[in-house]
Amino acid sequence: MSALSSVKTASPSVAPVPLCLRAVTPDQARDGAGLIYRQIRAGRAVTVQVAGGREALARLEQACRAIGLGTVDLRLLEGPADLSLSPLGPLPGHGGPLRVALAGCGVVGGGVLPRLLDRPDIALVGVLVQSPVKVRVPEPAPELVVTDPAALLAREPDVVLDTLSDASVSLALIRAALSRGIHVVSASKQAVAADVEGLSALATATGATLRYSAAVGGGVPMLETVRQARALGPIRRIEAVLNGTVNFLLNRLAVGHPFDAALAEAQAAGFAEADPSADLTGRDAAAKLFLLSRAAFGAGARLPDRVDALGPDFQPGPAPVRQLAVADCAGGQITLAPVAGDALFAALADAGNAIRITLADGRVLSRSGLGAGRAPTAESVWADLTDLLTSRVGAGADGAEL
Ligand SMILES: NC(=O)c1ccc[n+]([C@@H]2O[C@H](COP(=O)([O-])OP(=O)(O)OC[C@H]3O[C@@H](n4cnc5c(N)ncnc54)[C@H](OP(=O)(O)O)[C@@H]3O)[C@@H](O)[C@H]2O)c1
Incomplete structure (x- = not known):
């Protein structure tokens, strides 16, 4: 799966934000990964130096993977750390707790x-x-x-x-x-x-x-990406995979797992809720597409007109199928669509989510990562x-x- 950090955009490149992170403890690694996440979701590239030796580097890599930051370029810092590059201090701007x-x-x-x-x-x-x-x-x-x-x-x-x-x-x-x-x-x-x-x-x-x-x-900052796209110009179209549970099920069904066993596995992994009906009926994806459409096309956006459900009668074919959410300024729909040849969507493993935003002038932004799960x-x-x-x-x- 392409990762959260691999935002593809036609916008002018800006200098990466330098971060220097200490990851001596798991909590420091988690906080460091969080700092990287916030930069990336704001549309900024980062260069990361890691203080604390090889173990610290491995810890930070693990913390990044856990939240879907798959391809961050982390470099081990030799010598003293300049932690002034990494404001991991108190939360800013607040007087008391x-x-x-x-x-x-x-x-x-x-x-x-x-x-x-x-x-x-x-x-x-x-x-x-x-x-x-x-x-x-x-x-x-x-x-x-x-x-x-x-x-x-x-x-x-x-x-x-x-x-x-x-x-x-x-x-x-x-x-x-x-x-x-x-x-x-x-x-x-x-x-x-x-x-x-x-x-x-x-x-x-x-x-x-x-x-x-x-x-x-989930962990993929889709609304932020839509707002970043909108700042570049009018948006023509959004295509997205928005439901981690359904994506997980479609992947399992494609390799022959029975529907009920795949659903139980998704629930055990924390992707699917105890009552999965909102996922399976497409209601979950419809609500998400509506919120994305509102961010992209303004307050006149509506819920999708067509929403396909996934059930035990689904018959997987040879091509990968995704629950694809598509919207433009005229409306939207959620369908179970074959996506062979579309690398962004076809490659989505497990509870992966992805979005592709096409601007009116043809420029494209895309982002993918972990669409569900605790971390x-x-x-x-x-x-x-x-x-x-x-x-x-x-x-x-x-x-x-x-
Ligand atoms: N799980 C994911 O990967 C994921 C991803 C993106 C968004 N979300 C969204 O995040 C939200 C939480 O999902 P979750 O997976 O964390 O659900 P969850 O594991 O089922 O936890 C839900 C929590 O809400 C509490 N709760 C439910 N009804 C309540 C009520 N009437 N009064 C008081 N407390 C109540 C539950 O209390 P008890 O502990 O006592 O049962 C539980 O602590 C949902 O809106 C979900 O759509 C989830």
């Missing part, structure tokens, strides 16, 4: 939790779950756990990170938070797509910021949080300044 509430502590939320606990400049004020007795790894401290969204907001967070699996609870929580001027980072495409205009207006009215990068593409999706949520703090708000809804 930032009060963060985590809604959901499953695949995605459980990936964000250790990052929150590691930061002395973040105060985790609450963790919203459905079942307080459930055994989780990692386990939040009992005094943090609440089961009522109102109780979470009563802890007066500055930011809510929404990683709930119930879209209606998510939507109500996002509305309640934004209406109080609390910033929101959401991973829920169904919740955001259900009322993106209303949520954006609410955020603008209260001065809060709403970000939802993880909701589209890449949590990284995306974390990057939204740190970007939000870096820009220290004033951005309005959508974080549209990206």
Whole structure:
């Protein structure tokens, strides 16, 4: 699979950002990979020198792979490190500890939790779950756990990170938070797509910021790439593979695995939710395509007119098939389409996601990477949080300044 770092664009080349990272511990490697991720998703190339010897280099390579940064050029630094190139210090722009509430502590939320606990400049004020007795790894401290969204907001967070699996609870929580001027980072495409205009207006009215990068593409920063493309000129067309579970299933079905076994494998790997119907019916991809279309073509974008489902009756043929999401300014569709000869999509392994954006003048941007799973999706949520703090708000809804 081509990697997140291999953004292909016809835009003028800019000097790469030099980073010097220390990766003596796994947490430093994870934070270093996060720093690289944020640069790349902002459309910047990086050159990375790694301090701490060969083990540190291997650790950082591993941390990059875990979030889908497959082809970063990492070089071992000989001699003393100039860590001034790598601002891994406190989160910028905030006076006291930032009060963060985590809604959901499953695949995605459980990936964000250790990052929150590691930061002395973040105060985790609450963790919203459905079942307080459930055994989780990692386990939040009992005094943090609440089961009522109102109780979470009563802890007066500055930011809510929404990683709930119930879209209606998510939507109500996002509305309640934004209406109080609390910033929101959401991973829920169904919740955001259900009322993106209303949520954006609410955020603008209260001065809060709403970000939802993880909701589209998991670890692949698709919304950012669309915004970067739009800054270059009008967009003619978007083509994308947007659902990691369906991509995983199609790959398994193509090599003869039974449908139910492939689905169980996707669930065990954390790609598919316990109820996979949104993935299989195409509803998940439809919500994502809608959000991409809105970013590409403006507020008049609609949900796709045609959405094909994947079921046990699917018969794989000799050519690779993908759940292909295609949109232009007139509308969109989600189909199960053969993609032989299209290297970007045909090569997508496991839960891979990819996007190709064609500008009106014919220029093309593409990006691919890990579309689901704990590490890449949590990284995306974390990057939204740190970007939000870096820009220290004033951005309005959508974080549209990206
Ligand atoms: N998994 C991925 O790879 C991925 C990728 C991109 C985006 N997303 C999105 O991220 C979100 C979370 O996905 P996930 O895979 O992390 O789901 P998950 O593992 O099922 O975790 C969902 C969390 O939400 C909590 N929850 C659900 N309903 C609730 C309710 N009514 N009240 C309070 N808490 C509730 C659950 O509580 P309990 O722990 O008590 O059950 C759990 O902690 C979803 O919107 C999903 O579409 C996921």
